[in-house]
Amino acid sequence: MKRTLRIIGTSHEENGLTTVENLYKEITKIAPDVILEEIPVDMFSGIYERHLYPDSFEVQAVRKYIADRQCVNHFPIDIEKLPQLSASLSCGAIDTAVDEYIKRQTNRCFAKIITEKLEKLDTLGCKKMNSAFHRFLENLKQQAVKRYLLKHNKELHCRYEISYHFHFEIREYFMLEKIIYYLERYNNPLLIIGYSHIPTLTRKIKKVYKQIRVKIG
Known part of the structure; x- marks a missing residue:
């Protein structure tokens, strides 16, 4: 049986009807057991635990979703030192x-x-x-x-x-390795990522992980 990876693409900002509440509702419909987020691995705890950075549109929605759901796991997948690189x-x-x-x-x-x-x-x-x-x-x-x-x-x-090349090759191959790792350990994974990555990253995932069905939105 093929595993399914759900993906929600975003533009990284609230705009019109695209709000934190709108994203939260879409996450709730999927009810993932793990959320993979386009956040640098080395910044994850600073964002979610130590509050060192302003909460992005996506972070606000994810925070709301996981607040009362102890069974949901949550991991970063983006390359370390992203701002510096x-x-x-x-x-x-x-x-x-x-x-x-x-x-x-x-x-x-x-x-x-x-x-x-x-x-x-x-x-x-x-x-x-x-x-x-x-x-x-x-x-x-x-x-x-x-x-x-x-x-x-x-x-x-x-x-x-x-x-x-940096955004769609270097970063995506780093993210690909993380995604494959978690795909093999969870039943209903959700990836939240900038929508410009969806076509290229989806092709990479399907090429490496044959037993996968990708569903967007």
């Missing part, structure tokens, strides 16, 4: 530069059109954000941004590739 590669600055560059383009720019459609969907709640149509648009966006940068701004394209 990201800063050393200037990933934040690169991603901001790409976003701002695309926004400055004319309304005929396909990458800009898709980005704006995604931004609207992101305000309509977790179900819309985890729909097949949303994933289709996210794939289109990533491809369109790469093509547009390659054609119109090769210097920014090269920088974008550095950030992309």
Whole structure:
């Protein structure tokens, strides 16, 4: 019998109908016995136990869910020293530069059109954000941004590739190892992660762990 991994993708922020309460209700429907969260392993206790950082949108929803459920386990899966590694590669600055560059383009720019459609969907709640149509648009966006940068701004394209490799290769292979470890130990796991990772990370999981069924949302 195939195991099932449930995934809820987020945009990492409250926006419109996409609220802490909305995410909490989606988690409750799944009723996981373990929650895997896109949090650096070395920051987990600082977030959930020592309160060293402001609670994110996802953390607030997870806190609410596990508060009265002693049987739920909860683990971080993201790479250690994430802020430091990201800063050393200037990933934040690169991603901001790409976003701002695309926004400055004319309304005929396909990458800009898709980005704006995604931004609207992101305000309509977790179900819309985890729909097949949303994933289709996210794939289109990533491809369109790469093509547009390659054609119109090769210097920014090269920088974008550095950030992309860090987020979607280095981090995802680290997360993959953690996910597989917990998949073999729990019956109803839930992964909460930024939705941009869903297409690429899902492919990696299915390639390594053949006996798995992935359900989004």
